[in-house]
Amino acid sequence: MQKIIRALALVYACCVSDSATAQPADHQVKPTIVLVHGAFAESSSWNGVIAELERDGFRTIAAANPLRGVASDAAAVSALIGSIHGPVVLVGHSYGGPVITEAANGKGNVKALVYVAGFAPDKGESSLTLSGQFPGSTLGEALLTVTRPDGGQDLYIQPEKFHEQFAADVPAAQASLMAATQRPVADAALAEPSGAAAWRIIPSFSIYGSADRNIPPAVMKFMAERADSVKTIVVEGASHALMVSHPAEVTSLIEEAASAE
Template sequence: MGTTPTVLLVHGAFADAGSWSGVIAELQNQGIPVVAPPNPLRGLASDAAYIASVASQIDGPVVLVGHSYGGAVISVAGTTENVVGLVYVAAYIPEEGEGLGELQGRFPLSPLVSNLSEKTYPVDGEEPAVEVTIKAKAYPGIFAADVPAAVTKVLAAAQRPLAASTFTETASAAAWKTKPSWALVAGADGAINPEVERFGAKRAGATVVEIDGASHAVAVSRPKEVADLIRDAVRATT
């Protein structure tokens, strides 16, 4: 029997590694090694380089799991030699040379696009750059409609902003072309049009699971189902 891969969970925008808490508990209960580092959210190339660095320093095989924008990150970082599988959770799955704005622009836009709040952040030696968050009042319906209201208020307050440049930056690689992939489509996603998720999963030849009624925060609301798909990927790559 081969070595059980370590699961490396990559969160997306407007969230942090804590959003994986329920999934982590499920995987740990099954004896699957798991790590959930912070995703910097400062740019696709730099974020992917960071995640690739984390993966390459793990002994043994790695299954990368990306939520939302994290899907784009693992598509690039997944070319790392010891990565043996990719799992996309309510995620973008870009082609090499494709930007997220281009990908989602092929389908009707989700409510997310018109409910972003822009602020700036300092960049050493350059002009301030723009970052975005979801407007607090819109956050529950867009991001976490099936999560209890008290939890959603905490998630909205703790959301991490995404550099606006990530929408136009293009993916330098598409690891799903050479690594097996799995995808979970959140059927009631208000942040990414589910059609974007379905299109990317089909193009990647991924093994697909769709959860009707699941919001973008499916890892929070349906941790067992998410963990089950990840477990399937781990077993298939062990």
């Protein structure tokens, strides 16, 4: 009887061992997706993307970007990354691009950067200097400036111009809500030079619209090529708010970045 018990115990131990060995292959840890909005937007602009990512089993966090300055905003996002166990894919829209470019520095768990109609600056460049490298932006004509009590200036897009300027391919009623909930960016943030470019050491991906009126498509093409983007997608006719108007395409690229080796 004891021999039979020992034999059964050995078989059980082998089965458990085989199961434990096989489990990691069947249950690979998916990266956490950290989404960073840009100027004139806010975290809910990612809602369509979040719904698709979570449906596919990804944990997502839509970071609240302060929009005060590249270094300070990046520090806030970097602190968030530091609280996450396991791999991270950083996604930045518009001015969120410079923020993720700097926030990823020194974070070994960031496996990819995804630029969604976003700036991908090199060291010393700013959103303003990059947007002026090629013609096509009409943002300056659409801005509303509000002087803060500290003497600094906040920039908004004039509500009556928001739809055409920022989200031309979004339904008018939805664009009206986006205009009302837009977050202002400090003008100094757009002019602040960036630090070290994380895309030089971390794989990057890019997606943007051919009808973007905030950042000239030629600028985004230049930045993607310079960063040796793993994959670049141009969505024909898409506006600056393509994460709202084309969440499926944006989600697909994020998931590709998350699964890349």
